[in-house]
Amino acid sequence: MTEFAQDTLKPNLDNPAAPKVLQWLPAAFLLAVVGVGAVLALTSKGTRTFPTGQDVVTGQWMST
């Protein structure tokens, strides 16, 4: 039976050959971007909405 995927499990982690910089740079970058974005969104004066118009707390769309 070969019509369907036999085994979807592929090694996708634990790569000893990865350069050192790849072992920390993506994590640091993502956390920095997400952290800065969160601080900016939550400390913005006069609004509780994200730039898309979505309410920070309820998730409802505020803009019309």
Added chain:
Amino acid sequence: MVFSSNVFLFLFLPVFLIIYYLLPFKGRSAWILIGSYALYSWWRLDFLWLLAGVTLAAYFFALAIDRSSGPRRFQLLTVAVTINLCALAYFKYANFGISSFNAAMTGLGFAPFTWAPILLPIGLSFFIFHAISYLVDVYRQEEPPTRNLLDFAAFIALFPHLIAGPVLKYNLLADQFLSRTHTLEKFSYGATRFMTGFAKKVLIADTIAPLVTATFGQTSPSLFDSWLGALAYTLQLYFDFSGYSDMAIGLAAMMGFKFPENFNHPYISRSITEFWRRWHMSLSSWLREYLYIGLGGNRKGRTRTYVNLALTMVLGGLWHGANWTFILWGTWHGGILALERRMKEAKLWQPRPAWLTIPGTLLLVILGWVMFRADNVPDAFRMYRGMLGLNGVPLSDTLAWQVRPSELITMLIAAVLVYVAPVWGNRVGDVGSKLLRPGPAVIATVALLPLFVLAIMKLSAQSYTPFLYFQF
């Protein structure tokens, strides 16, 4: 709340990860469950009972099956699977069934049956499939039932795969709930996959989306219109869903989990058989294991094998949604799978060069995607008429003003990526493979970082665009 939204990115994800990593390992399953239920409730609180109910039913029925013997095991499995299928049928197919019934009644001159449309709970198809696979595995004694309700509930609700897959088996993650490592390298790998998926979704799929909507909305599409729309949707769907899968795999890795891959460069397939080993691999694997084999597989003669293949794909099509378009799409793929198998058995299947088989297979896939994307069957056939040139050749005036150069350029980039990525993977190595060459990998990762920022900026400027597979 979708992964490619500001609320997820700047509120849910940082709060979730901070608390997750502050907790000891023993408390993390509970936090995964709370976080996943919170994410699900963000959409609608009142359907949380359904998710919890499916989880509890699967947990207790599995224990009962394990304790039973003889015919009672099968009876319990039948009851448990029927309950799940009834939930799926009610929420997903009742509208379709009643509207089809009403169409027939109206055609016969009778008054239609009135009913209030039923809302489809998000992620229903996926968590029902997770529950069924667990029950069947316990019945087949391929895995013992878990006694840990918390881990099991966290598995069913695990937010990276809750809404749109990948479709996973419990035994794949059971050990990981008991023991998994959390390393900076693994987190970094997850971050890379997440950012890759985010960029694929926002920068490519969402950019192409308006063009797809415009072309499929044409009442009389020309040859150029319809092929442009079909190609655009072929790229949009791939980058949307594989982008979602990248994000799911990445988020799981950030929590220390190892998810299977869901795509393997499907558009370089040389046959539809190969396509289904490369596209939505977790669903394909599920269909093989629980539907095709359940129907008898290839154990009941040649003719029955073809029927089982076709029927599996028809039901797989129906799983995508309650619409005749999905049934016809599944029939199309099931028919071709059966035909390819027949040709191989009759020794009529000769090896052909890639320049012939890859475009040929892609053509069959694109024709299928038109049916898959269309709102209804007549709309799909309007597109097919256009693809045959029966509505004229040049770009329609009504479409010309809607097509933006950025959409065409994005399509071109996407098409290049589809065919460059496998070559890159083979020669240089994917980020997760041992073939990886440090130089190109570092360049690719560094290039990804500004793309991720660009995607966030684009996300902030664009309207809400959910993942295509959320509707399933």
